[in-house]
Amino acid sequence: MADILRVSHISKQFIRSNGWFKREYIDVLDAVSFCIDSGETLGLVGESGSGKTTVARCVMGMLQPDSGSITFNGNDMTSQDRSLRQTVRRQLAIVYQNPYLSLNPHFTLFELIAEPIRANEKTTKPDLVKRVVLLMGQVGLSEELMARKIGDLSGGQAQRVAIARALALKPKLIILDEPTSALDVSVQAQILNLLASLQSSVGYSYLLITHDLDVVRHSCDRVLVMSQGSIVESGNTNTVLDTPTHAYTQQLIAATPKLKYSTSNS
Ligand SMILES: Nc1ncnc2c1ncn2[C@@H]1O[C@H](COP(=O)(O)OP(=O)(O)OP(=O)(O)O)[C@@H](O)[C@H]1O
Ligand SMILES: [Mg+2]
Numbered sequence: 001m002a003d004i005l006r007v008s009h010i011s012k013q014f015i016r017s018n019g020w021f022k023r024e025y026i027d028v029l030d031a032v033s034f035c036i037d038s039g040e041t042l043g044l045v046g047e048s049g050s051g052k053t054t055v056a057r058c059v060m061g062m063l064q065p066d067s068g069s070i071t072f073n074g075n076d077m078t079s080q081d082r083s084l085r086q087t088v089r090r091q092l093a094i095v096y097q098n099p100y101l102s103l104n105p106h107f108t109l110f111e112l113i114a115e116p117i118r119a120n121e122k123t124t125k126p127d128l129v130k131r132v133v134l135l136m137g138q139v140g141l142s143e144e145l146m147a148r149k150i151g152d153l154s155g156g157q158a159q160r161v162a163i164a165r166a167l168a169l170k171p172k173l174i175i176l177d178e179p180t181s182a183l184d185v186s187v188q189a190q191i192l193n194l195l196a197s198l199q200s201s202v203g204y205s206y207l208l209i210t211h212d213l214d215v216v217r218h219s220c221d222r223v224l225v226m227s228q229g230s231i232v233e234s235g236n237t238n239t240v241l242d243t244p245t246h247a248y249t250q251q252l253i254a255a256t257p258k259l260k261y262s263t264s265n266s
Contacts, residue, residue: 002038003036004036004038004072004173005059005072005173005205005207006035006069006072007033007035007059007069008033008071009033009069010032010070011030011031011032011065012027012028012065013025013026013028013066014026027229029065029229030230032229034224034234036173036205036207039203040221041199041205041206042208042220042221042223043208043210043216043222043223043224044208044224044226045210045211045212045213045216045224045225046225046227047227050229051226053177053209056094056175056207058070059092060092061085061088061092072088073088073172075088090169091173093167093168094174095159095163095175095176096179097179097182098182099150099155099158099159099161100150100155103158103161104150105149105150105151106149108147108149109132109136109146109147109153110132110146110147112165113132116169117169120169133146139161139163139164140160141157141161145157155184155187156183156190156191159180159183159191162179163198173204173205174206175209176206176208176209179208192218195219213252214256216237222235222236223237223240225244225246225252232246232249233245233248233249241253
C-alpha cells in the first residue's frame with residue numbers, strides 16, 4: 001500500500017512563561033516519525049499531555065513544526081507556499097472530542113454541514129441542499145433534523161454532524177481526536193462502526209487519537225504509543241497490545257481493566 005501521510009522527525013517546542021521575565025522552553029514533540037497508508041487506521045495513544053493533539057495540529061497545518069517534514073499525498077505540508085498548503089489541507093479533515101464545543105451552537109445542521117462546501121466551492125443552493133442531505137444520510141442522520149441546532153441533539157447525533165462536516169470536502173485523511181471519549185459506551189461503538197463502514201465504502205485513511213486501548217483494539221490496523229513527546233513503540237495493533245515491549249506500553253495495558261468491544265480488528 002502507498003502511504004498517504006509521511007511525518008519525518010518533527011519536533012516542536014513551546015515557550016512557557018514562568019514569572020515576569022522567565023521563559024521556559026518545553027519540548028512537546030521530539031523527532032516524531034510515522035506513516036499512514038492509504039485506507040488504513042493508525043491509532044495514536046499516550047497519556048494526557050504526551051503531545052497527541054500537537055501532532056494532529058502539525059499534520060493539519062494549524063501549527064508549523066520547528067523541524068522535520070510532513071508530506072501528504074506527495075505534497076510538502078511544511079512548504080512556504082501558503083496556497084499549496086491550503087489546497088492540500090482541503091484533503092484533510094479533523095473531528096474533535098466534543099461536538100457541542102467544536103461546532104457553532106447558533107448554526108443549524110444545514111449551515112454547519114454546508115459551511116465547508118460554501119467556503120471552498122462555487123455551488124447553487126439546490127446543489128448544496130442535495131449534498132447536505134446526502135452527507136446526513138451517509139452518517140445516519142435523518143434530513144428532518146436539518147433545521148435543528150447542535151444543542152438539540154444527543155451526543156451521538158452531534159458527533160455524526162461533526163463527521164458529516166468532516167466528509168463534506170471528500171478528504172483523503174481524517175484525524176479523529178478522541179472522537180468517542182465524550183460519549184456513552186453504547187454510542188461509542190455505533191460511532192466507531194460508522195467510521196469503519198465509511199472507511200470500507202469510501203476508503204478514507206484515519207489517524208485515530210485516543211486514551212482508550214479498547215478503541216485501538218477495535219478500530220486500528222497499527223498503533224503508535226507516545227510518551228512525553230516521543231513515539232516509544234509502534235506496530236501492528238494486536239502485536240503491540242498482546243506483546244508490548246516498552247515499559248510505558250506495558251503500564252498502559254496494565255491500567256486497562258476490561259474489553260468493552262469485540263476483539264475483532266476487522
Ligand atoms: N499553545 C501551547 N502553548 C504552550 N504549551 C502548549 C500549547 N499547546 C499544548 N501545549 C503543551 O504541550 C503538551 C502536549 O499537549 P497536547 O495537547 O498535544 O497533549 P495531548 O497528548 O493531546 O493531551 P490530551 O490527551 O490531554 O488531549 C502539554 O504539556 C501542553 O500543556
Ligand atoms: Mg489532546
